[in-house]
Amino acid sequence: MPISPPAPERAPRLLTHLQQFTSLQTGQLDAARRLLRQHPSLPLDSFGISSSIYPEPGRPQHNLILRLGAHDTAGITAWARALGTEPRIDGARHRLNTVLDGIGIWASATVPETDYDMDQAVFVPTADDVTETIRGLLVTDYGDDGYLLITGHPPLRDVLAVTSAYYRETCGVRLRAFDGRALADNISRSWGQFVAYPTREEWQLRSVPEDTPGALPVTWMYARDGHTQDIGAPVHCPTCGRPSRGLDYDSETGDRVHLCPAPVCRHRWHVDHCPTSPGLAPDADQRAALTFH
Template sequence: MPLSPPAPERAQLLLAQLERYGSRENGQLAIGRRLLLDYPDLPLTGFAISSSMCPEPGRPLHSLILRLGEHDTDGITAWARALGTEPVVDGARYRLDTVLDGIGIWASATIPEAEYDVDAAVFVPTGDDVSFTLRGLLVTEFGEDGDLVFVGHPPAREVLAVTSAYYRDICGQRLRAFDGHVLADSIIQGWGRFVAYPTRADWRLRSVPQDTPGALPLTWMYAQEGDTQDVSAPVHCPACGRSSRGLDYDQEAGQRIHLCPSPDCRHQWPVDDSPEPAPDLEASEHRQDQCAALAAP
């Protein structure tokens, strides 16, 4: 891609933008001025600054972020070499990551997907690439509604068992059928490819026909089509004695309630949300003194 250095008037605007950070900067302002002065022909569209409360060992506390075009990988390379280093290339992503006078210099750009060899970036996922592994199945979350995708075409009972465990152990909820809907109807099988674009850590999933090179069997569980119920530690129904974990919310009373799971009972009673009493330090110390006295020869 052609480099696009800022025009002289643009450089003045960039400097003015950088100086607006004056009240929050910690050396980034001087570095920004220096870069504009020393490298006026390199592409640049803006600045940002950042600071870390607890940087990793060997990493700078304060950084200056250079804004380039989203796909200006040539610009990233030019800046890196001007500063005496090479770009960090991870898949389709190019990063500038260096330090100048104690200030981190950072920038990134990505090769457009249309110009990237996507076929060469297709991979078979392992447990390190997905959200979790359960019952021997590779499972990852997708979307923001609690939906899951499984690698393979496992039996529906396995998909439902893993989905139930995920909602119970990770979300603290129970997934139930909603309005007569059968949860198994939310399971859809198909084929797809895992593509390491822009990087393997930020892979993308593409639905493809079965005969596409690199296609894997996949199963989607659209759990959003079910109904969720909060769960608690097991308690016993005061009416019938059956153990219950189900919770609901009483809109009229404005409080959470337990639900008895027995179809013959269905009793509801309020959740005790009062905080547990603080330990009696004086009594605890007294018991410790008693134990010490008993242990004494």
């Protein structure tokens, strides 16, 4: 990628922007001044800062971030060599990670997909590449829409068992069918390529035909259509006193509500207005009366 060096007159503006950070440390500002003074021709869009409460051994507590173009990998290399080091390359991600006068200097850029050999980045995932391994299957919480990605095309009962175990062990909730639907209806199967882009830690999945080289069977479970029950902190129904972990949504207000599991009760109450102790529940006579209604 071409390097577009900033004009020297941009230095005051960059420093002014940096000084707006309320958590700025003097060392970070001094490092920025030194970089601009010694390397005025190198590309730089802006500065950022970060600090670590518990930095890694041998790493500085305060850092100065050099912000370049998202794909300016040549700029990363130029900065690294100007500071006496080499960029760290992980897949398509190029990083600068060094120390100047006790201040960490960070920067990163990524080779765009159009310039990267995506076919060579195809890989077969292992347990190290996913969220969990359950019943011998690799499971990943994929995206923000409530999808579970499971490797292979396992039997239906195994997909449901893995989904249940994932929500129970990883999320701390129990999953149940929602509004008369069957969770099995939310299962779909396809083929895909796991691609280490921009890095293997941040891989992506490409949907491809079954006969594509490197294609692997994958199973999708869309689990957002299920009731979730908190198995860690039960509350008690204010009507019948039964312990409840059921959660649902009020059909009129959309508010989150608790749901009593007792078939003769099924009371709903707002999650912010519920007793958490059995002592607040009805007594035995009240519960008995409710049973016969």
